[in-house]
Amino acid sequence: MNRPKPAESRRLNLNVKRSALNVERSASRGFFRFTARLVFAALAVSSLRALDRPEVTFKVFQFPHDKIPRIDGDPSDWDLVPASYAIGLDQFVDDGKPNRARDPQNLDVKLRVGWIKSLNRLYVLYEAYDNYWDFGRPDLHNDTLEIMVDGDASGGAFVPGSRVWTEEKVGKPTAAPDSRISADAARWAIHGVHAQNYHIFTPAASKDWCMAWNAATWTKEFPHANAKCRYDFKPGQPGKLTLEFWITPYDYAGPEGPARAVESVLRENKIIGLSFIVIDYDDEKKNANNGFWTLSRVRTSHSHASELCAFKLMPLEPALLPALEARWSFSVVDHDRRVVAFTDETIGTAKPAAWKWDFGDGETSTEQHPIHTFKKPGNYVTILDVTAAAGTTSRRSKVWDVQLR
Numbered sequence: 001m002n003r004p005k006p007a008e009s010r011r012l013n014l015n016v017k018r019s020a021l022n023v024e025r026s027a028s029r030g031f032f033r034f035t036a037r038l039v040f041a042a043l044a045v046s047s048l049r050a051l052d053r054p055e056v057t058f059k060v061f062q063f064p065h066d067k068i069p070r071i072d073g074d075p076s077d078w079d080l081v082p083a084s085y086a087i088g089l090d091q092f093v094d095d096g097k098p099n100r101a102r103d104p105q106n107l108d109v110k111l112r113v114g115w116i117k118s119l120n121r122l123y124v125l126y127e128a129y130d131n132y133w134d135f136g137r138p139d140l141h142n143d144t145l146e147i148m149v150d151g152d153a154s155g156g157a158f159v160p161g162s163r164v165w166t167e168e169k170v171g172k173p174t175a176a177p178d179s180r181i182s183a184d185a186a187r188w189a190i191h192g193v194h195a196q197n198y199h200i201f202t203p204a205a206s207k208d209w210c211m212a213w214n215a216a217t218w219t220k221e222f223p224h225a226n227a228k229c230r231y232d233f234k235p236g237q238p239g240k241l242t243l244e245f246w247i248t249p250y251d252y253a254g255p256e257g258p259a260r261a262v263e264s265v266l267r268e269n270k271i272i273g274l275s276f277i278v279i280d281y282d283d284e285k286k287n288a289n290n291g292f293w294t295l296s297r298v299r300t301s302h303s304h305a306s307e308l309c310a311f312k313l314m315p316l317e318p319a320l321l322p323a324l325e326a327r328w329s330f331s332v333v334d335h336d337r338r339v340v341a342f343t344d345e346t347i348g349t350a351k352p353a354a355w356k357w358d359f360g361d362g363e364t365s366t367e368q369h370p371i372h373t374f375k376k377p378g379n380y381v382t383i384l385d386v387t388a389a390a391g392t393t394s395r396r397s398k399v400w401d402v403q404l405r
């Protein structure tokens with residue numbers, strides 16, 4: 001067999017690594033310049049850049065792929081979520097009366113937020129008690145759970161309007177609209193485009209499940225969102241409501257439809273901007289509400305993504321992890337030279353201590369993340385064997401995934 005001489009192979013690997021490093025360095029210099037400009041621009045525009053409530057980071061629970069909640073209004077598939085993920089009314093303040101005592105006989109809420117690796121969706125379970133469920137009217141006057149999401153935490157105002165589009169909030173250059181662009185035209189470009197707001201009706205009777213308060217109203221339709229509510233009371237009665245739903249956060253969601261939209265990529269340990277408002281109406285005949293409970297301490301968080309709270313997309317809880325499960329991915333760095341970079345992605349509670357790669361071409365490696373050059377075209381069976389310190393082992397082979405021409 002025509003194997004590469006070890007020194008040759010090492011040199012090639014080194015060159016690949018060096019050139020990758022150079023790309024990284026020049027990219028990082030470019031990124032630094034770009035970031036510096038961005039930071040400068042942000043400072044020039046606004047001093048309100050940080051997310052609200054810097055003292056708290058709320059947690060978003062990661063569901064394993066075999067325990068994804070079913071959107072049926074039955075909360076039992078959330079039983080595996082630890083109590084530390086729950087957000088109660090104690091985290092909210094009534095914006096109208098900031099010192100108002102919370103009265104669970106009037107309103108009580110519990111929220112849990114979840115996500116699933118590689119699915120760009122946010123799952124929410126909302127359980128609430130209300131002394132008067134106000135949902136007989138066909139308009140906006142309806143008990144409401146409002147959710148605001150900024151999937152890349154870019155911040156910035158996302159609803160045009162006099163309370164948000166002020167010089168103080170968006171900076172002098174953008175506070176005054178260009179006289180050649182109509183307010184309506186500007187709204188299409190701004191409203192809900194880089195962060196989104198949903199007014200979810202709790203419950204919705206003879207009414208769509210929510211108002212997507214965005215130019216892109218299609219975001220509330222399946223398969224971009226899904227919801228199911230359960231309750232057994234009539235308008236004006238007290239009772240308990242369970243709402244289960246998911247939405248998709250977008251870095252760009254325009255009114256022209258989903259084809260041009262860009263979903264926010266949700267990945268482990270990422271911080272996203274997110275907040276909730278519970279609007280409690282307790283009298284169908286009165287226009288005023290009886291509580292405007294906000295998780296962010298800033299009322300205009302309904303329209304300004306820099307005023308949302310930080311939510312962290314958590315890794316899987318240890319109780320849901322296997323002891324050791326070998327996983328890996330690869331990427332062809334150079335098709336012409338058949339250079340392939342392998343990445344160990346093993347999960348488990350046991351800490352991996354040793355790796356053995358069999359590339360399928362007669363060559364092996366004990367590196368964690370090797371770069372390998374294949375001599376010939378072909379489809380290869382590549383195997384990773386992982387061993388933990390305690391001696392536990394796990395194997396993952398991939399049949400003909402590594403294909404080279």
Ligand SMILES: [Ca+2]
Nearest residue numbers: 070072073074
């Ligand atoms: Ca369910």
Ligand SMILES: [Ca+2]
Nearest residue numbers: 106107131280
């Ligand atoms: Ca109430």
Ligand SMILES: [Ca+2]
Nearest residue numbers: 132134281282
């Ligand atoms: Ca109510």
